[in-house]
Structure formats: structure tokens, C-alpha cells
Amino acid sequence: MSTSVDQSVNQILIELGVEEFEFIPLQKPLSAQHFQSWIEKGFAADMSFLRQSQAVRSDPRSEFQSMHSMIVFRHPYFPHPQSEGFPFRELKIAHYARGKDYHFWFREKLQKIIQSLKAYFPDEQFLAFTDAVPLMERDHAYQAGLGWVGKNTCLIHPKKGSLFFIGEILTSLHSKNNPQTLPDFCGKCTACIDACPTSALKDDKVLDSNLCIAFWNIESKDVPPSKLRQPMGDWFFGCDLCQTVCPWNLKLFKDHSNFAQETSANLPALEEELRQILTLSNKQLLKLLHDTPLSRAGGRGLKRNAILVAVHHALAGLIPHIEPLRDDPRLGSFATWAIQELKDL
Numbered sequence: 522m523s524t525s526v527d528q529s530v531n532q533i534l535i536e537l538g539v540e541e542f543e544f545i546p547l548q549k550p551l552s553a554q555h556f557q558s559w560i561e562k563g564f565a566a567d568m569s570f571l572r573q574s575q576a577v578r579s580d581p582r583s584e585f586q587s588m589h590s591m592i593v594f595r596h597p598y599f600p601h602p603q604s605e606g607f608p609f610r611e612l613k614i615a616h617y618a619r620g621k622d623y624h625f626w627f628r629e630k631l632q633k634i635i636q637s638l639k640a641y642f643p644d645e646q647f648l649a650f651t652d653a654v655p656l657m658e659r660d661h662a663y664q665a666g667l668g669w670v671g672k673n674t675c676l677i678h679p680k681k682g683s684l685f686f687i688g689e690i691l692t693s694l695h696s697k698n699n700p701q702t703l704p705d706f707c708g709k710c711t712a713c714i715d716a717c718p719t720s721a722l723k724d725d726k727v728l729d730s731n732l733c734i735a736f737w738n739i740e741s742k743d744v745p746p747s748k749l750r751q752p753m754g755d756w757f758f759g760c761d762l763c764q765t766v767c768p769w770n771l772k773l774f775k776d777h778s779n780f781a782q783e784t785s786a787n788l789p790a791l792e793e794e795l796r797q798i799l800t801l802s803n804k805q806l807l808k809l810l811h812d813t814p815l816s817r818a819g820g821r822g823l824k825r826n827a828i829l830v831a832v833h834h835a836l837a838g839l840i841p842h843i844e845p846l847r848d849d850p851r852l853g854s855f856a857t858w859a860i861q862e863l864k865d866l
């Protein structure tokens with residue numbers, strides 16, 4: 522049952538040209554228990570931020586007491602909406618990261634929407650988030666009817682696929698909307714589970730971060746364990762494999778022929794990009810990439826990733842640029858391992 526508040530919010534957003542959203546009451550996530558057991562099994566690896574704020578995660582109303590509803594948004598990131606000026610062409614980088622950082626531009630978009638809502642509802646409160654908040658965003662988006670949780674754990678929509686961000690505006694407004702959730706259309710398909718080279722996906726919508734390529738090359742401050750180095754392939758930042766094989770994304774890719782980039786076709790150009798990363802100081806690297814998601818890995822993390830890609834492509838010409846990293850307190854033994862591998866090839 523929708524009310525005049527629901528109708529007004531919908532109308533304001535539609536007039537702004539926003540299409541992919543749903544206004545719903547702020548509710549508990551359905552999968553708080555699932556999240557808890559995921560943490561207890563150690564599947565969060567060392568992402569300690571996920572262990573904090575359990576109370577907010579399991580009931581956002583405990584933290585945001587004056588908020589009664591949320592507007593949940595999907596924002597497509599393929600093709601990337603802000604890719605201009607992105608410095609790399611050859612490195613294999615997850616689609617979401619091939620441009621400006623969504624934590625800034627998506628949130629800014631949500632802030633602009635808030636301005637319009639504020640003009641109509643001056644006494645109400647609004648807060649915009651994407652990713653940087655302890656909310657179970659996939660769960661809330663599922664409850665909003667924006668997709669189902671796939672076997673790859675991503676939220677998938679039958680027409681939009683899964684290459685989209687989730688963001689939300691929490692508000693003191695009251696929604697009475699009760700949208701239909703989408704059925705699970707994964708069926709018997711196990712393409713994502715089968716495609717994951719590090720077997721990070723379990724067959725019950727559970728991802729073990731300890732085995733996930735994206736965890737190792739984005740979030741971890743450590744170097745990947747020996748057994749994962751070869752299966753991680755040449756992903757420099759993030760990984761899209763469990764999404765690129767998903768039948769629900771195929772149409773998206775067909776519509777945009779520039780998609781694939783599974784492996785760099787131009788090795789000299791790839792080597793040059795790796796050389797740039799290995800030779801810039803950590804500070805210079807962060808300056809170059811500060812407004813992209815790549816900055817999340819930090820200068821040292823990006824060098825770690827560059828070393829692994831160099832080994833994957835047997836780029837022995839990069840040995841002189843890896844050599845100085847032997848003295849790095851965190852990368853030292855990894856650099857030594859890589860140089861040995863490159864010499865042996």
C-alpha cells in the first residue's frame with residue numbers, strides 16, 4: 522500500500538530522471554544470521570571493519586533512530602560512467618574500478634537528490650551512503666525488489682545484470698511501500714562457481730574472502746599465499762570472473778563490444794604500465810590514483826599486484842624495478858620470490 526509520501530518521493534525522483542530505485546521502510550536485514558555465521562567461519566579474512574558495528578548491521582534502526590525509511594538505488598557501472606582520464610588501458614582491472622571512485626560521484630548524485638527532496642520536505646532528515654557504511658546493502662536492495670542474491674553472492678537483476686553499485690538514502694520520512702522481492706533466477710546454473718579459479722564460491726551463496734582474488738588485490742595488506750598466486754592469474758585490481766560468466770550479464774556485454782579485456786593483447790604496453798607502477802613512489806602512485814578505487818590498495822598494495830602480473834606474463838624485463846622492493850618490510854620476500862620465478866622462466 523503506497524501513501525502520498527511514497528507517491529511524492531517517487532514523483533520527485535522520476536522528475537529528476539532517476540529510474541533504478543525503490544523507497545521502502547527501514548527494516549532489519551533478512552540475512553543478519555547468515556552474516557554472523559559467515560564472520561564466525563572466518564570468511565571475512567582480516568577485514569576487521571566487517572566485525573565491527575554488528576548492531577547497526579543487524580538492525581540499522583538501532584543507530585539511525587530518527588530514520589524510518591530508505592530509498593535504495595542501483596547505479597550501473599558498465600560501461601563505467603566516469604572513465605575519462607583513467608590512466609591504465611592494459612592492466613586487467615575490475616569494471617567497477619576503471620574510472621573515478623563511486624564513493625565520491627555516486628554519493629554526490631545521492632546528495633543532489635537529497636537537495637530536491639529537502640526542497641519538498643524541508644523538515645525531514647536525509648542521509649546518503651554507498652558502501653562506506655555498516656549496512657547489508659545487498660540484503661536491503663533485495664528487500665527493495667532490486668534484484669536477487671545470486672550464487673556469486675552478487676545482487677542480480679534479470680534486465681540489468683549485476684554490474685551495478687548499490688547506494689541508499691536513509692530518511693525520517695515514512696514509507697508504506699511493500700515491493701515484491703524478485704525470485705531467485707539462478708536455477709541450476711553454476712557458471713560462477715565453476716569459473717572461480719581460486720574456488721572462493723561455495724555452492725550456497727557464500728564467498729570465502731580468504732580465497733577471493735578481489736580480497737587479495739584490493740583489501741589485503743598482506744601478500745597472497747603461494748597456492749593462490751598462479752590461479753589468481755593476471756588480475757591487477759579486483760576480479761569480475763564470477764560476474765562475466767553470469768548469463769544475466771551476457772546481454773550487457775553484447776551491447777558493448779569493448780567488454781572482454783580478459784587478457785592483455787599488448788604485452789609491451791602492459792609492461793610499460795607495470796613499470797610505471799613499480800617505479801613511482803607510493804606517494805606519487807596515490808597522487809595519480811587518488812580519485813579512483815585503486816587508491817584503496819595503497820601504493821604498496823598496487824606494487825604487490827604489479828609484481829604478480831609481471832610474474833604471470835613472465836616479464837623478466839621488470840626484474841630491475843622489482844629488485845629495490847626486496848628491502849621493503851612487507852613485500853621483501855614476495856619480491857625475492859617473484860625475481861626467482863622470473864629468472865627461472
Ligand code: B12
Binds near residue numbers: 550616652656664
Ligand atoms: C566486504 C565487501 C567485499 C569483500 C567480500 C565480498 C562478499 N561477497 O562478502 C570483497 C573484497 C571480496 C568484495 C568483492 C567484491 N565486491 Co564488495 N563489498 C563488500 C561490502 C563492504 C560488505 C559485504 C559484506 O557484508 N559481506 C559479507 C557477506 C556475508 O554479505 P554480502 O556479500 O552482502 O552477501 C549477502 C548475501 O549473500 C546475503 N545472502 C545469502 N543468501 C541470501 C538469501 C537472501 C534471501 C538474502 C536477502 C540475502 C542472502 O547475505 C549477505 C548479507 O546480506 C559491500 C558493501 C556493503 N556495505 O554491503 C560491498 C559490495 C557487496 N561489493 C560490491 C562489489 C561491486 C564488489 C565486486 C564486484 C568488486 C570487484 N569486481 O572486484 C566484488 C564481488 C565479489 C563477490 N562475488 O562478492 C557491491 C555489490 C553490488 C552487487 N550488485 O551485488 C557492494 C554492495 C558495494 C556497493 N555499495 O555497491 N566485496
